[in-house]
Amino acid sequence: MIDKDDITGLVLAGGRGSRMGGVDKGLQNHQGTPLALHALLRLAPQVGATMVNANRNLGAYESMGSPVWPDALPEYPGPLAGFLAGLEHCDTPWLVTVPCDTPNFPTDLVDRLATAAAQQEADIAIAATREPDGSLQYQPVFCLMRASLLESLVRATTIGERKIDRWARQHRCAEVVFEDADAFFNANTLAELQSLQRKR
Numbered sequence: 001m002i003d004k005d006d007i008t009g010l011v012l013a014g015g016r017g018s019r020m021g022g023v024d025k026g027l028q029n030h031q032g033t034p035l036a037l038h039a040l041l042r043l044a045p046q047v048g049a050t051m052v053n054a055n056r057n058l059g060a061y062e063s064m065g066s067p068v069w070p071d072a073l074p075e076y077p078g079p080l081a082g083f084l085a086g087l088e089h090c091d092t093p094w095l096v097t098v099p100c101d102t103p104n105f106p107t108d109l110v111d112r113l114a115t116a117a118a119q120q121e122a123d124i125a126i127a128a129t130r131e132p133d134g135s136l137q138y139q140p141v142f143c144l145m146r147a148s149l150l151e152s153l154v155r156a157t158t159i160g161e162r163k164i165d166r167w168a169r170q171h172r173c174a175e176v177v178f179e180d181a182d183a184f185f186n187a188n189t190l191a192e193l194q195s196l197q198r199k200r
Contacts, residue, residue, distance in 0.1 A: 013035075036054075097145075
């Protein structure tokens, strides 16, 4: 098994927020607290250490009490850049990532990803949910990975790879299906953020 103290948790808050009008999504208010802080507080009990990936308003993120690291790549290239920043500063054998805009993700997220990774001797474990028709919907930003994958990710991003799942499939990858799809509801737009306020 993988001990939680061997896992660093990374909240991804480095996006452009383009579908929310360009605002810094992680700092948007959700029930009186910034979205990114919600994610940090939910993640912290599940891991040994936490950090944040952000590219704007770094002081605001630093005030949340965890180290803050900007993208390792220019021009907001997506979550793999956040993964890369996290891996470059990860002092534990494992890194797990969650996005800042999904504050109700499962409280057993990391435990279940870690259990699957250990049982399947995987390098990466990714969350998934089921659509109403029963098909799988992958949630690749909820990703547990070995810190030793840093070199692989450097190579992939150097040649322009931007898709988490394409990079992940190059390695032994475990999939973990979570039955509560609502737990992965994320706020990409202002309307979705307003809808999120009504979810507990």
